Amino acid sequence: MKTRVLAIAVGIGVMASVPVLAAPHSVPTAPKDYLAMKSPLKETADVVEKGQQIYERKCKKCHGTKGDGKGNSAGGMEFPPSAFNAPGFLKGKQDGQLYFTTEKGSPDTDMDAFGPGSEAGLAKDDIWSVIAYIRKAFSK
Numbered sequence: 001m002k003t004r005v006l007a008i009a010v011g012i013g014v015m016a017s018v019p020v021l022a023a024p025h026s027v028p029t030a031p032k033d034y035l036a037m038k039s040p041l042k043e044t045a046d047v048v049e050k051g052q053q054i055y056e057r058k059c060k061k062c063h064g065t066k067g068d069g070k071g072n073s074a075g076g077m078e079f080p081p082s083a084f085n086a087p088g089f090l091k092g093k094q095d096g097q098l099y100f101t102t103e104k105g106s107p108d109t110d111m112d113a114f115g116p117g118s119e120a121g122l123a124k125d126d127i128w129s130v131i132a133y134i135r136k137a138f139s140k
């Protein structure tokens, strides 16, 4: 009997000492009207280059030069920046979903809103050009 009580006590002790793992955060799903959106821009070299410039100024510090989510500021975040270069990641995301998260951000994470009216204040075309760059540079 005594050993059993001890075993239970030890069991509870072990469970209590296991750190609670943070549940992975899921990015909010874009509403239907966003998911239906298509880029109004042609994917020309100019558009991709403009997207690259924006990426380097506004996104790289978190999402990384290689789009692997390991930018210089990415350490220590509760929810890590998405790795765009993970196999199949970009294929699995509709343009309108990428647009929505970039415009509105992901609440309660370090992913801020970048769209019109935000601090970064990217115009719609800026967002579409950065998406064109992300797809071109990081799709796997």
Ligand code: HEC
Residues within 6 Å of the ligand: 025, 026, 027, 028, 054, 055, 058, 059, 060, 061, 062, 063, 073, 077, 079, 080, 081, 082, 093, 097, 098, 099, 101, 102, 106, 109, 110, 111, 112, 114, 130, 131
């Ligand atoms: C301060 C760090 C930071 C910066 C700067 C940043 N992001 Fe993010 N981003 C994040 C984090 C963290 C997440 C993951 C959010 C979550 O888990 O909900 C994320 C997620 C995303 C997603 C969602 C991908 C998915 O999983 O569906 C997109 C799209 C995105 N970022 C685009 C951008 C773009 C474009 C820029 C630049 C204009 C940018 N981010 C700049 C931190 C950042």
